[in-house]
Amino acid sequence: MEFLRPPSLHEALEAKAAHPEAVPISGGTDLMVEINFDRGRPETVLDLSRVPELAEWERENGHVRVGAGVTYERIIAELGEALPGLAMASRTVGSPQIRNRGTVGGNLGTSSPAGDGLPPLYASEAEVELSSTGGTRRVPVSEFVTGPKRNALRPDELISAFRMPRATGPQQYAKVGTRNAMVIAVCSFGLALCPERGRVEACIGSAGPTPIRTPEAERFVEGVMEEGGLWETRGPIGDAALRRFGEMVQAAARPIDDVRGTAAYRVHAIGVLARRSLGWAWDEYRRGGE
């Protein structure tokens, strides 16, 4: 096994161009598991953990650009205000050891429908930045992930960063697992309120081949808010609307039965998470007005 350890992004991209078969490794919390399970034996490994450019994040007019190598622990510590939904999702990932190593770049690289980093990115319509020696392209995350554990990365490309809007309202992330920590999502739900645009953005995780946006449910709630003038009055949404939102989110789920849970349970739980998350986010919005 050849082990490449470039010291800069430039050299990393050159290495990838020269060795398109090389498998990138960031935190290694997915890749090493695969190797231990004997599910793949890369000829060449490209270690990105020493590439400084990947471990940086910066503000870009209303957006945040986060390097693919920023760990969950840092997202929690440094981006809790700018990207609260992603920070909440990061808190649900694995254990302290995993959060110290694991990265959202790796989560994107794996493209698992259960990846906890993905629903917040989907909800906020993040763009994934893909770089090669030939240049950089930006792809909406929902186009980047093409199926379960499949994505649009080309052999000569690396994920260099993702870019998403700074939060302008409350965000939530909730995840159901059978154990109270260190668990792969049975299903999950990410939500972002964008009061300035009158938008509600939501995404289901781990209940379909990819994360799933819920446009009908979102439009429904937006309608409820608009109709009641709730964005302005910060009045209550009402139980019926919350429930209806949960049901419409349920309708978008496309789960399967597996060892972690039945499809029926996932559908049920998604509805509960959606209803509760919207309630919490809305409560926070209302309190924000006090």
Added chain:
Amino acid sequence: MTRAQTTPTPTRVGPGPTTFSPGGIGESVRRPDGVPKVTGEFEFSSDMRLDGMLWGATLRSPHPSARIWSMDLSRAEAMPGVRAVLTHEDVPGRKVYGMETPDQPVLAWDRVRYQGEPVALVAADHPETAKRALGSIRVDYEVLDVVSSAEEALAEGAPELHPSGNLLRHVRIRHGDAEAAEARAEVVVRGEYEIGMQDQAFLGPESGLAVPDGRGGVDLYVATQWLHVDQDQLAESLGLPHDMVRLTLSGVGGAFGGREDLSMQVHACMLALHTERPVKIVYDREESFYGHVHRHPCKMRYEHGATRSGELVYVRASLVLDGGAYASSSTAVVANAARFACGPYRVPNAVLDAYVAYTNNPPCGAMRGFGAVQTCFGYESQMDKLAEKLGMDPIELRLRNAMKEGTRLPTGQKIEGPAPVAELLEKLREMPLPEGPGGGTRDLRELPGGVSNTTHGEGVVRGVGYAVGFKNVGFSEGFDDYSTARVRLSVTDDGPLVEVHTAAAEVGQGLVTVEAQIARTELGVEKVSVLPADTRVGSSGSSSASRQTYMTGGAVKLACEAIRRRLFETVAERHGEDPEGLALENGSVVSDGRFVVALDEILGAEPIEETVVHRHVETFPLDEDGQGDADVTYAFSAHRAVVDVDVELGLVRVVELATAQDVGKALNPQAVEGQIEGGTAQGLGLALLEEIQVRDGRVLNASFTDYLLPTILDMPPVRTEILELADPGAPYGLRGVGEPPNISTPPAVVAALRDATGRELPRMPVRPEALVGIADGPPRRRPQPGSAGYGTLGSLEERRDQ
């Protein structure tokens, strides 16, 4: 590019003696391996290395049931770095093994009966090479029908796994006259219960190092539970006399019953003898799931009859256990399930039938609790059901029927010595309950779902449940159960030293500490050295059945007493003292507190050594009606579980587990608490999480990604009350400690879940699906928007359109 580093490997292996100054019995003594384990310095069996060592690997069947038509080894044999490729043809001796019934192939010949059954072996210079060589072996399988459950196995016309059929054992117990008693029963409750397949999930996977001695014999360093039963089976299958197969215990990372059967032992020795090189085999976690037996899944049908005042009149029970493909210890497990099927209660009449069958599922055998875990879930669920039907407090009902000294079990055996079932329940009842789920903002970590942010208090309901359980200590049904200890008292430059040598396996339970405490107490010598366990001394029996402190602790005690007698005879002779009045204190012989002579002086250059065998009272097999004094003694424990359930999501946070247990005598209180907390955690795991999921003979979750063990956020604090009611027949009056907590925890947790949800919950582990009332199984029709009565609301578009 970086190069693989080569670190020098040693030329000798094997653990050394553990020398320390323990406290006496009754004191909390820190285990000497505690700090090295926490700091990573402890050598587990998987850490051993030796110069010129090869790596062994095992080819396993991907099919749960298949015929093997042919095997092509040529590509593996031709691979550079491969030193041996072996099949059943290379097994030098008996081709089958098994502790009770040798029915399990060392390597399969023409048929495989479970997924993961060993088929061929490879030894290579590097573990990677060995793995690749396995991948190049071609096996021509013809896939056969799978017998996927015990019921299926026992049905008419089922394919037979072994020549004498699929029924491995039926234990039948007839006690009193149940038919006549039925008339007296004013209230009857029936229930069906089921328990899934739990794994021991010890943290150190199977591993060992076999070293050929150059004269046709072999030394095996291995993590196991019972060196001598391994040695017996190794000698048979290697075709060698016992003295040419020597075993030494190496660092064990937990056992819980899962190391009682052989795993890699014969394989590593075969490869070592064949290649004349040391061979190490280490399973990874996935292979470990296929490499050892599991807890028996069990289906139970119960009927309890009682008077209106809550007195049990009769119990009928039918238990069906899935033994998997090979016998392992199934025949003993099923007998335990039957003997303890009525629980620690006075049951005057009982009709009990327990069956264990061969199936194409993973073999099942010993696991902490050994048959008593399954039935405790059954009878305690029934007791709650009965209490509810009678409108009685569940503790009251249990107290009314609690077994006590002198009660006869359904086997006719009379309970000798204290049976503090009522006391344990009273203790629990007296313990204050933890605070209720208060309002306000609570730490997410204290809520169901934990850090996953699923509830901020919504849907959370508190539940409380109780259970009490018991089981036998030591081996039953007439087995000649004994332990051997060799103790040597000598004088070194640093003063007197006691050396203790037994073959008993320290599997984490704290045996080394207890052996040393006993020697210290009995001989009054500060420095004790516990030698590595090996087969150079007689058998100690297994570190199982909660028996090792009782049996091997007892043997050490007897050996010390023998040494003391010899010493006192010498002192009496030389100093004209009455031997009866002598005692040992702080390295001296004293008489009524008066110094007589220092040990250094009296022993001089003549150490005293004694080897003693300790046997417990004789036990007897059961007759056709299941009658007989099959057991040595019993251990009892009770649990109270307090849970918070998110009844909408079916997620659970166990708030507290409280327990009361009679341990007879706590030799090392800290270790006793450790055993109780560990057993309680393993019980919580069974109640909520831990299950090997098997479909059509295939394991679906052979990894810790999907076989979930409780984390620190799942396991609450344990409130422990330890009773010390001496067992009259036992050394120091002690009882076994390790298993009871694993028995009474699961039903207590499930009872609390029932209390919170009002659901029946007949199956363990209880999945979120069951807690919210969604059946496991294929998805039903999805709920449609509007189905919950909000149809009139419609979407905004729809409303605008109207």
Added chain:
Amino acid sequence: MPGHNRDELTAELKITPSPRAEQPPQAQVEAVMRAAGEAGPAAHEAGPDSVVLSGGREEVLDAARRVTEAALDAGAKTVEVRVEAQEESGRFGEAGGRRGSP
């Protein structure tokens, strides 16, 4: 954990099928396994051409004879029989036994 199974006697029967018999070798072995399964005591395969019978003295000796006959009837060339007494079984108390105390 060892339990109740301490059989008085075990008999291992090893069959050498005859290539010249009417039935093919595989069928000869299968006939023996079938006979062993029906013979009464517990029967377990112990190798490609071996079966072990275990149980009480009389039943095992009886069964060994019947299985041997079945092997010969099926056309087997030789049947090796090895009978072994279990060392510990003598210490095994009587079924349903009670301790000394009344």
